[in-house]
Amino acid sequence: MAFWLVVIILLVVAGALLVIPVMRQKTDLQVTTRDELNKAIYQDRLSELAADEAQGVIAQQPELIQELQQNLLTDIPQQSSEEVSPINRWALLPGVVILVVVSVGLYLKTGGLSQVQAWHQVEAQMPELRARVANERAEPLTMEEVARLGLGLRTSLQQDAGNVNDWMVLGRVGMALNNATTATQAFAKAYQLAPDNDDVRFGYAEVLTRSNDPQDNQLATRMLRTIVGQDHSNLRAMSLLAFNAFEQGDFKQAIGAWEVMLKLLPAGDSRIEVIKRSIAQAKSQAGQETATLRIEVSLSSDAAQKLPQQGMLVISVTDGANPVPVAVKQLPLSRFPLSVVLDDSNAMMPERLLSSLQQVNVRARISLDGTANSQSGDWFGESGVQNFGGKEQPQTIHVQINKQIP
Numbered sequence: 001m002a003f004w005l006v007v008i009i010l011l012v013v014a015g016a017l018l019v020i021p022v023m024r025q026k027t028d029l030q031v032t033t034r035d036e037l038n039k040a041i042y043q044d045r046l047s048e049l050a051a052d053e054a055q056g057v058i059a060q061q062p063e064l065i066q067e068l069q070q071n072l073l074t075d076i077p078q079q080s081s082e083e084v085s086p087i088n089r090w091a092l093l094p095g096v097v098i099l100v101v102v103s104v105g106l107y108l109k110t111g112g113l114s115q116v117q118a119w120h121q122v123e124a125q126m127p128e129l130r131a132r133v134a135n136e137r138a139e140p141l142t143m144e145e146v147a148r149l150g151l152g153l154r155t156s157l158q159q160d161a162g163n164v165n166d167w168m169v170l171g172r173v174g175m176a177l178n179n180a181t182t183a184t185q186a187f188a189k190a191y192q193l194a195p196d197n198d199d200v201r202f203g204y205a206e207v208l209t210r211s212n213d214p215q216d217n218q219l220a221t222r223m224l225r226t227i228v229g230q231d232h233s234n235l236r237a238m239s240l241l242a243f244n245a246f247e248q249g250d251f252k253q254a255i256g257a258w259e260v261m262l263k264l265l266p267a268g269d270s271r272i273e274v275i276k277r278s279i280a281q282a283k284s285q286a287g288q289e290t291a292t293l294r295i296e297v298s299l300s301s302d303a304a305q306k307l308p309q310q311g312m313l314v315i316s317v318t319d320g321a322n323p324v325p326v327a328v329k330q331l332p333l334s335r336f337p338l339s340v341v342l343d344d345s346n347a348m349m350p351e352r353l354l355s356s357l358q359q360v361n362v363r364a365r366i367s368l369d370g371t372a373n374s375q376s377g378d379w380f381g382e383s384g385v386q387n388f389g390g391k392e393q394p395q396t397i398h399v400q401i402n403k404q405i406p
Contacts, residue, residue, distance in 0.1 A: 011103060015096045126152040133169065146176050164194045168203055175207065183207045184216070201227060202237060209244040220244050228257075233264055246278070251286035255279055284344055284353065291343060291355035293317065293327075293388070293397065297364045298337040300402035303379045307333070312367045315340055317354065320361040320385035327354045333366065360388040364399045378405045 129149045132138040141149065150173040153166050160166070167190035174183030187204040194200050201223055208220035224241040227234055242257035258275045265272055295315060299307065311333050316325040327346040331338075344353045354360075365380035374380070381401035389395065 011100055014099055014103075122148045122152045123155060126156070143177070146173055149173055150177065150182070162193060164190050164197065164200065167193065168200060171203055171207060175210075180207075180211065184211065198227070202240075205237075206240060209240060209247070214248070217244060217248050221248070232260075235261060235264060238264075242278070246282055249285075251282040254282045255286070258282070281344070281347070281353070284355070291353075291357075291388075293342045293354060293360065293362075293395065295340045295342065295362055295364070296337055296396060296398045297340065297381075298398070298400045299379075300381075300400055303366075303401045303404075304336070306379070306404075308366070308368055311369070313338075314365045314367050315342070316363050316365075317342060317357075318361050318363070319357050320359050324348075326352050326357060326360075357388050359385050360397070361385045362397050362399050364401055366401060374405055376405055379403065380405065 125148060129141065129145060129152065132141060133149065150170060153170040153173065157163060157166055157170065167186050171183045171186035171190065174180070174186055184207050187200070187207050190197075190200045191204045205220045205223040205227070208216040208223070211217060211220075221241070221244055224237050224244065227237040228241060231237070238257050238261050242254045242261070245251070245257065246254040258279050261275055262272060265275075297313070297315070313331045313333055315329045315331070317327040318325055325348055327342050327344075328348060329340060329342055329346050331340065342354060344355050347353045360383075362383040363380060364382075365374065365378055367378055368375060379401050380403055381399045383397045383399045386397060
């Protein structure tokens with residue numbers, strides 16, 4: 001309401017600047033015409049002749065008066081001067097209307113009115129969204145509702161910047177929306193406000209482990225070690241510490257954390273098999289017991305002419321019998337030919353490593369939309385089934401992309 005009041009006042013001021021100068025114009029301006037000037041000169045001259053006659057200076061006053069009259073008649077203009085009529089004030093009304101219409105139209109076009117209205121709707125929905133987040137039995141929020149919740153939280157935090165719980169929820173919203181910047185900044189603010197809160201520390205560490213910045217990963221390691229040092233039975237922190245160590249290439253620490261988890265988990269827990277496979281993969285990585293496969297990809301002349309501007313190069317390796325890939329690597333399109341190296345770190349599942357294969361079939365595909373599934377119009381090429389010696393016999397396989405999916 002205050003905004004529209006300001007807009008109305010500004011429009012009234014702008015209209016006044018257009019109308020007031022005309023309203024102040026005098027409508028009764030007296031224009032001195034040529035006839036009036038001649039008459040004044042004639043009267044002055046008659047007065048002078050009367051004074052001269054009284055003093056005896058002249059003796060032929062009638063002749064002089066007649067001469068004055070004749071000069072006056074001679075100097076009368078043939079057409080009278082045209083009177084300039086003042087501007088009609090109502091003529092300014094279209095200008096004022098155009099001013100208002102253009103101003104309001106520009107605001108509606110560029111002022112983000114729809115965004116403001118959506119913002120007000122989000123503010124009205126915040127109590128309901130908060131209640132659904134707090135109630136585990138309530139219907140989960142859709143991604144659109146999660147985005148609205150984030151907008152509402154940012155608004156409320158402008159008024160109450162010390163609300164640790166809202167900062168944590170905003171951080172989780174950022175994680176749900178895959179917005180690393182929002183998640184990191186929100187949890188960092190919550191950690192700044194409550195550094196001793198276990199939930200805050202764990203949430204912040206979880207965000208830092210997902211970061212691509214090595215410094216963030218190192219900070220997460222220090223925080224998780226502190227949490228585990230205070231509570232040796234904290235499986236959440238232990239699992240996150242192992243994952244973070246594995247991603248950083250610290251396989252020894254990852255194995256140690258997973259082995260501690262195996263001792264803490266009860267018998268029959270479904271997580272035991274997953275952890276065992278993770279330990280096996282980490283040991284394989286730590287001992288360099290891994291196979292490498294160099295793949296050289298080239299394009300046929302037809303594929304080179306129809307290469308899209310954007311897309312992804314998807315390289316997959318199977319055992320030649322099972323169509324499910326053992327290893328996959330995605331790369332943005334670049335110059336061809338190119339060389340790519342795959343190893344056990346590119347495995348899809350810990351129990352199926354590249355080093356365990358006896359034969360391989362390599363497929364290279366250009367995905368137009370960047371998805372893993374094949375689409376009509378994608379170009380691809382295959383090497384065919386070839387023997388693979390693993391670590392003992394590193395080898396290079398050539399693949400030419402020369403076919404198109406109909």
